[in-house]
Amino acid sequence: MFNESPLIFYLLLLGVVLAIYLFRRHRASQKASATYAAAAEAGLIEPPSLHPLIDPVECLGCGTCASACPEGNVISIIRGKAVLIEPTHCIGHGACAQACPTGAISLVFGTEQRGIDIPFVGEDFQTNVPGLYIAGELGGMGLIRNAIEQGRQAMEAIRAALVNEQSNYHDTFIIGAGPAGFAATLAAKQFGLDSVTVEQEALGGTVAHYPRGKLVMTAPVDLPIIGKVKIKDPSKERLLEFWDSVEKKSGVSICYDERVTDIKSIQGGFEVHTTKNIYNTKTVLLAIGRRGTPRKLEVPGEDLGKVVYRMIDPEQYAGRNVLIVGGGDSALEAAAEIGEQPGSKVILSYRNASFSRARQRNREKIEKFSADGTVEVIMESSVREIAPDHIVIEQKGEIHKAANDDVIICAGGILPTMFLKSIGIEVDTKFGTA
């Protein structure tokens, strides 16, 4: 009797610890199921690029993959198996696949339901069209470090391929100033090439679109001209500031607010058509990423300076009349965040009858803000005109005119596939394969 007491005590303790563990696991599984259900309800179940495919037979449910993912709440365990619960948040780090002890994870593009178009790129970064090169995420390999590395290597390949003959063509023409295009631009300068870089938006590419304050996870990189750079856990703002200072110090020149609209093969190279100019060049490097070009409304006044295609900082809209167009998460988040700014007056215009493509939490917030007057929501409406001091919106034949200082259009992007095909680049559609 005297000897049994401690044993019973330890068994009881073990039972309590086990019960707490199972309870926590069950709760985490329920939470993960709810997150996945919300993503599925909003139709957000297709990962944008490279992502893990989990074999449920091999998966032990140990959760190592979930802990390894630097983005946080992307993979979780549901009923003992790993599941990609926020597919659209996956950016292809691949840390989960490396961490999995059973090899249950393979990294693939696309899903059975939705294919992803990957252009043909050779080992020297050249496409099937001689002289046309691709670097960065467009070629399928995501992440800042890979994009920088590829931008540099692609420029090395271009330099090696250039024939030294008299020509008034530029040596190379770089499209995009995200990490890949920026690194390529620095490399072109370092190699003494005659190059031009154009960017439809601003320096940084997709990085400039991350949510405010996002911690950027990136391993040390070798930046041309600058050398090895190791920035530990910087925010996106710090990383953009750093690139900005590199741009100034290195003396490279990038043509901003200029979009490439067409590339034609001509004798000795290419004719590149942009929204501002036509350039002749021997080679072209496409570093345009996979986000595409913002979709326009094509209405009068859209070319006014007050029209933008993403919200950067909600605070800049305090005290202003703002029109937001769109019905996805980015439109609803912009409307809610700007609506909360002191003195702002926000109109949210959407062409459909419901916000079915947005997450539930955003829909609920907008419903609340619509009810309390923080945001004026005009459903089944279209913008007819953007004037310097007002906007005109039509809703079921009725015309609304409202004072306006800023317009933010969140109507999605036009993916680059059509553009690639139109210039002769072969594209392979992947349905859940590497």
Ligand SMILES: Cc1cc2nc3c(=O)[nH]c(=O)nc-3n(C[C@H](O)[C@H](O)[C@H](O)COP(=O)(O)OP(=O)(O)OC[C@H]3O[C@@H](n4cnc5c(N)ncnc54)[C@H](O)[C@@H]3O)c2cc1C
């Ligand atoms: C939310 C989110 C978080 C992420 N977090 C991380 C992270 O923490 N760490 C990490 O390593 N990676 C992260 N990534 C991935 C990383 O941002 C991308 O892999 C990387 O930016 C790809 O670089 P890129 O230069 O190939 O393309 P992009 O960065 O997409 O740049 C392409 C540029 O080309 C321009 N462009 C496109 N078409 C044209 C045209 N016709 N004319 C002129 N210019 C054009 C675009 O405006 C853009 O600036 C994240 C991605 C997302 C979406």
Ligand code: SF4
């Ligand atoms: S690390 Fe591998 S085995 Fe463990 S939960 Fe993730 S996929 Fe399953």
